[in-house]
Amino acid sequence: MNLFRFLQGLIIVLFFEGAVSSQKLMIYSVPNQIKYSGHNDDFTVQVKQNGGVWRDLFEYNVKVDLDNPQDASMVTFDFEGSVEVRVKKNNGKVREVKIRPSSLGIKHEVIGNDIFFRLDKPVKLSIEINGDRLHNLHLFANPVLKDIPQQNDPNIIYFGPGYHKPGDQPGNVYHIPSGKTVYLDGGAVVNGKFLIDRAKDVKIMGHGIVWHPERGVEIRYSENVYIDGPVFINPSHYTVYGGQVDGLTIENIKSFSCRGWSDGIDLMSCSNVNINDVFLRNSDDCIALYGHRWQFYGSARNIVVKNSVLWADVAHPTNMGLHGNAKAGGDSIENVTFTNLDILEHDEDDPNYQGCFAISNTDNNLVRNITYRNIRIEGIQEGQLFNFRTLYNEKYSGAPGRNVEGVLLENISYTGGFVNPSTIGGYSNERKVDGVRFKNVTINGEPFSLDSRDHVHLKEFISDIKVK
Template identity: 55%
Template sequence: MKYLFWTSIFLGPTASKAQELITYPAPKAVIYSMHSDDYTVRVRKPDGTWQDLFEYKVKVDMDRVQDASMVYFDFSGSVEVSVRRNNGNVQSVRVRPAIHGITPVQNGNVINFTLTKPGKFSVEFDGDKLHNLHVFANPLETNRPDAGDSHVIYFGPGLHTPPENSNGTFKVSKGKTVYIAGGAVVRGKILCDSVENVRILGRGIVDQPSRGVEITHSKNVAVEGIIFINPKHYTIYGGASKDLTFRNIKSFSCNGWSDGIDLMSCSDVVIDDVFMRNSDDCIAIYGHRWDFYGSARNISITNSTLWADIAHPSNIGIHGNTNTVGDTIENITFKNIDILEQDEDDPEYQGCMAINAGDFNLVRNVRYENIRIDDFEEGQLLNLRIVYNKQYNTGPGRGIENIYFKDIYYAGLNQFTSHIAGLDKEHNVKGVTFENLRINGKLMLDAASANIEAGNFAGQIIFKK
């Protein structure tokens, strides 16, 4: 077994070059259970000494659960990455998202490439997306808290489990900072209930919790930098909370209802620079559900990568409150997003960009801009519908209004028809604009050319350059 080194950023004035590349050891307690033998991965500064990374095993795709791999490190400047595939010969390789323009150099079963800025990448050999290598190249930390601070809950390198009689939960009180260091693995849910001014950050891993982070009836909570591996339910579960920030988090899941970020009756939310590979919706935005009440508004999702092994990369609107006039879900923005996969058999739950308004919800003022979508296995490019889904709804949605698609780029077969449809004249879709929708490089100027079916009770649909 190879050894890794955590190059500390506190090495004094002569360590400025070492500060540019930081690798983290895996806890000894998980070396055998969490290691993937599929790849050998090394990194170095240009002309520097190669450093081995620990290759973590992550499970993906609940349809037929598979073992993929993941590595992570921090750097500034530039870094060289070397990947050896250990099982089978290499015929071809690609690194996604394609927007980064990375073309590896191949020598037999080894590939090399250079990164000049942080990012989240999928390395895929011979078209295999189920046993691929995920490379998470983080920026250097700038906000590491003091372990001795009384307001800090500090998880240093090593394996951490919740105390007895805690139901597998670490409960966080108001004003606290939870820090999970690189090289730490925390096996438990992090709960923020009726608190405010909480930060959860670091470079470490939350492994196999019931849920990753649960934020309910809270305010001003931030989650940053953490990797979540195979929660049994949601990665981040938000209910009746506001002023939330999720930045640079990474997530894998392979169970039923193991959504990525699900927000119920939450407002004023920033989701930025996240990588979500989930076996249910990657990001879902709802109104009322369970013990959470209220509308949802002012939510931005930017600079992120979404990979739905089943269900939707993004989904808005199916849950709301039919005991009142209904909730309003509004002012939602998706911008600079890469969608790498969608694989959903059931047409009721398809759509890379999906708005399914149910339960008296009114969904309005939603903008999708600069969205890049790779060819996907099964699903629809978009799905905008008023629904009355008897499995989840007690009433139909009120309406969908003012939806704007700008600079949407899809490269794929486009064999599955997208749908825009109301339910009746009182429950309709109106005001949908497509500006610069391109499929395989071709500008789409009408619904039929884009394989979009505009059904009954859907009006004011406009296509423009």
């Protein structure tokens, strides 16, 4: 009996110790170069674990919205287990609070000007007070990193806590050769671009910040590239720019931009791509997929975008087809899947560039086997749910596109009030949109209908468009 009680007590102790060890909270230091110039005092944000004390987070200033750039806020930390978050609005009264994506169902409590909520898993949130989406708080709660590289490993390029900027390298560029892993400590702020050119087996990882670079990561003519974790704050142009890349994985990156041509992830002639668990708030396309453009050649195949949050202050959350090798008969953009996405905003006043899901097929391209599945759209300030066209774009095209073939929209919901009707249209009998299927698509609770002019405008040169 005594032995039984001893073993029982030992099991309880080991269980308790295991539970305690699974509770981790990691908050990183901020370089002096950023503490004052990069701070936003709209909010005071604190976090704690069960039985712990409140710990302050640094509220970074991030610029959003091309039309009229505004100062929003961002905080980031790592944790395991569960945490409680306190957000205090420092200016004005709290009348209404929204925590998005709504699909996460984050419950909150408001006491005065303090907002409290609990997290039990990593999330990427927008916390909006009194309907203000331009001065909101973005909160990124990361998982705790495992297997952190050793600083003395010759294959590791290590950026520790502090401010980093290339020394005598033109263009503020860090050149990353084959076989190297770049690690950004959570307290690292890097003011420069990472360039991967004609390299393979390269990793960029860590929860540090890439601060106001020309581009975040530029990848050319490379293979097997992996990017996981950093926050990219206000690059002048693209966050991730890929040209002729085979084998690209992008996970858990967070991005803000507010300038023209400051897209999130733009890929030209890239294949075998996996984009997972990213948050992109950009003032141009969040994700754009093309064939040939500039010095890059080839088709784009086998691309998956999943488990992510997209917010296009201007232009498209998703876009494909606009560029290809028109002189050589065009490229193929095929086998592309978007799944389990939350689209928080789409705002574009130019009808040529509208659509949360945009296929603007030009340059003799063939676009086929495209799937949009399990996607929730919360807001369209101005734009369309989808825009599928084979067309000639006077600004960019060398020729109209070939066909758009085989597009599936399944389990799609829009819940953002009035939205412009979507568009399906071809260019000619030989260059049309063919084979579009709708399954369980709703607009503000109403089933999508091809017969409703409020839902869609069906243009010429289309065939086999069906709702199931």
